[in-house]
Amino acid sequence: MTPRRWNWHLWAGFVLCLIALASYFFVFARFPVTRDVPWANFLLFGTGIAFLFVGVKHAFREPQQYRGKIAGPILSLLSLLAVGFFCFLIFYQTRQLPASAGAPRIGQRAPEFVLPDTNNQPVSLSSLLSTPLANSQASPKGVLLVFYRGYW
Amino acid sequence: MSRDLCQKAGYTYTFLSDPKAEVIRQYDLLHPGAGVNGQDIARPAEFLLDSSGVIRWVNLTEDFRVRARPEQIIEEAKALK
Numbered sequence: 001m002t003p004r005r006w007n008w009h010l011w012a013g014f015v016l017c018l019i020a021l022a023s024y025f026f027v028f029a030r031f032p033v034t035r036d037v038p039w040a041n042f043l044l045f046g047t048g049i050a051f052l053f054v055g056v057k058h059a060f061r062e063p064q065q066y067r068g069k070i071a072g073p074i075l076s077l078l079s080l081l082a083v084g085f086f087c088f089l090i091f092y093q094t095r096q097l098p099a100s101a102g103a104p105r106i107g108q109r110a111p112e113f114v115l116p117d118t119n120n121q122p123v124s125l126s127s128l129l130s131t132p133l134a135n136s137q138a139s140p141k142g143v144l145l146v147f148y149r150g151y152w
Numbered sequence: 153m154s155r156d157l158c159q160k161a162g163y164t165y166t167f168l169s170d171p172k173a174e175v176i177r178q179y180d181l182l183h184p185g186a187g188v189n190g191q192d193i194a195r196p197a198e199f200l201l202d203s204s205g206v207i208r209w210v211n212l213t214e215d216f217r218v219r220a221r222p223e224q225i226i227e228e229a230k231a232l233k
Binding site: 029032035036090094095096097098100101102103104105106107108109110111112113115116117118119123125126128129139140141142143144145146147148149150 | 155158166167168169170174175176178179180181182183184186187193194195196197198199200201202203204205206207208209210212213214215216217218219221225229232
């Protein structure tokens with residue numbers, strides 16, 4: 001009896017799904033074009049699932065030729081968990097934000113504040129609006145206030 | 153720490169620190185307990201003010217992965233004249 005072949009489809013599919021999950025955080029999240037809608041990761045997941053499907057089919061339809069009756073379902077389940085986890089993060093977790101109904105709106109004056117800069121000097125919003133920039137005499141035309149998520 | 157980050161990255165804009173989240177609360181942007189170790193942090197937000205301090209554009213993203221692109225903000229800023 002010929003030795004059974006290694007069911008590489010199963011493993012390729014599984015590894016692709018792992019890459020699909022990890023690569024979002026390490027690679028694709030850095031670029032808005034692949035971060036906002038993670039199509040690259042969906043493609044990787046889709047390809048991985050397709051390989052797994054082929055591999056499971058081989059293992060059960062041609063068990064004399066291919067191994068993987070146990071590995072197949074296990075790897076498929078793990079991969080589906082990876083897909084599920086990714087979708088949970090992308091479609092639910094990152095939308096869990098407070099309503100911020102009290103945030104200042106268009107047309108309102110932004111509340112004044114004073115906070116320390118990186119040299120521990122106090123900086124007020126009114127000074128940001130009135131102090132000319134280094135290479136001009138005129139007051140600034142505006143201020144962009146960016147609140148960053150995070151802590152450091 | 154911010155100073156090192158600014159120097160390394162070459163940022164020329166003003167970086168302010170709000171360790172007690174006072175201004176964050178004033179602007180109703182507090183996201184309690186959402187920090188890595190359970191600290192209170194801000195939810196992401198951008199406000200474009202004109203020269204008299206009136207808000208002309210706000211971006212309160214619904215999904216913290218999706219932020220305003222720089223080009224978008226520059227377009228809004230140009231409209232301020």
